Amino acid sequence: xxxxxxxxxxxxxxxxxxxxxxxxxxxxxxxxxxxxxxxxxxxxxxxxxxxxxxxxxxxxxxxxxxxxxxxxxxxxxxxxxxxxxxxxxxxxxxxxxxxxxxxxxxxxxxxxxxxxxxxxxxxxxxxxxxxxxxxxxxxxxxxxxxxxxxxxxxxxxxxxxxxxxxxxxxxxxxxxxxxxxxxxxxxxxxxxxxxxxxxxxxxxxxxxxxxxxxxxxxxxxxxxxxxxxxxxxxxxxxxxxxxxxxx
Ligand SMILES: [Zn+2]
Ligand SMILES: [Zn+2]
Numbered sequence: 001x002x003x004x005x006x007x008x009x010x011x012x013x014x015x016x017x018x019x020x021x022x023x024x025x026x027x028x029x030x031x032x033x034x035x036x037x038x039x040x041x042x043x044x045x046x047x048x049x050x051x052x053x054x055x056x057x058x059x060x061x062x063x064x065x066x067x068x069x070x071x072x073x074x075x076x077x078x079x080x081x082x083x084x085x086x087x088x089x090x091x092x093x094x095x096x097x098x099x100x101x102x103x104x105x106x107x108x109x110x111x112x113x114x115x116x117x118x119x120x121x122x123x124x125x126x127x128x129x130x131x132x133x134x135x136x137x138x139x140x141x142x143x144x145x146x147x148x149x150x151x152x153x154x155x156x157x158x159x160x161x162x163x164x165x166x167x168x169x170x171x172x173x174x175x176x177x178x179x180x181x182x183x184x185x186x187x188x189x190x191x192x193x194x195x196x197x198x199x200x201x202x203x204x205x206x207x208x209x210x211x212x213x214x215x216x217x218x219x220x221x222x223x224x225x226x227x228x229x230x231x232x233x234x235x236x237x238x239x240x241x242x243x244x245x246x247x
Contacts, residue, residue, distance in 0.1 A: 005057050008034040013054050016065060016080045020151055021165040024076040027051075051078065068168035071116070071161070071194040072154075073239045074210020079168040087173045094150065098132035099143055103152065105130075106144075110162055111178045116193025117159040120144065161194055186226055187211040196233045203227035213238045 011034040016022065022030065031050055035042030051065050058064055062084035067076055082090050088100060088107075095103070105126040109118035123144065127135050135143065144160065147153040151165045167174075171191055175182050185192040186205040195206040205226045207215065213236045216222045222231035 003053055003056075005053055006040060007038040008040045009050065009054050009057075011037060012050070013058075013065075013080075016078070021077055021079040021168070023070070024078070027078045066168050068164060068171075069188065069190060069208070069210070070164045071167070071192070071208055071210070072164075074208070074213070075239070077164050077168070079165045081169050087177075088170065090169070091152070098130060098135055101130055101132045102127065102135060102140065102143060103147065106147075106153065106160060107162070107174070107177075110160065110193060111174065111181050114197065116195065117161050120158045120160065123160065167191065167193070185211055187215050196231075198224040198227060198229060199232060200224065200227050200229040203229060209236050210239065212236060 012030060015030055015034075028044065028047055031047050032042050032044075034040075048067075055064050062082065064081050064083055065078050066081045067078055069076055084090075088103060091100060091103065102123070106118055106123050109122055109126065110116055120141070124137060124140055127137075127140055144153070144155070148155050148160075148163075151163050153166065154161045154163045162170075174191060182191055183206045184190060185195060185208045187207050188211050190208075192206040192208050195208045196212050198205045203224060203226050205224065207225075212233070215225065216231065216235045217238060222235060223229065224231055
């Protein structure tokens with residue numbers, strides 16, 4: 001395969017720029033589509049090589065298409081990432097200072113929680129201690145839906161989590177900011193927020209829910225892979241590809 005960036009690569013990149021993030025199945029379909037439109041060779045297993053060609057051209061602009069797992073579905077996603085800004089200042093063109101402060105506070109709550117979520121009530125309460133211009137309740141609610149719309153947070157029944165895109169983009173920042181709180185998944189070694197935790201206090205390893213599903217599949221008597229203590233949590237089902245959620 002040519003290492004040169006062609007029209008098919010450019011088309012793929014344009015779609016990534018418009019979408020920000022795409023799941024693996026979507027990326028494969030897009031790759032095939034881009035190759036068909038521009039009559040270039042397409043091998044199903046060469047998606048990562050194809051992306052690498054794009055990444056080699058993005059590097060001087062401090063951008064990259066990076067792969068990461070959805071903590072909800074366990075499926076891989078591809079996100080177009082800004083490498084120049086390593087913290088949440090990357091969001092500063094879209095948000096005011098006090099809005100960024102609320103995002104930081106939300107992140108504090110999510111990272112500090114056991115299960116990687118923050119309730120809307122807790123987020124609303126956190127505005128009391130804001131140092132920048134305080135947000136009203138209605139402004140906070142509106143802002144939270146903007147964070148969801150812009151793909152920084154995900155929301156389910158009033159509980160907020162970091163979106164897959166946010167984790168892919170900000171992993172380094174999160175590791176640096178919360179070195180004592182951030183743990184990695186014992187199975188896949190990626191940072192883990194929404195996960196199950198070993199209840200043995202001296203162990204306390206974390207495993208993502210989809211990694212739990214895969215690891216304990218077919219093991220009727222689940223034990224912690226690190227300390228061998230009984231694993232008391234409900235073992236989730238393995239998700240089928242292309243369920244309702246795309247992130
Ligand atoms: Zn994992
Ligand atoms: Zn354990």
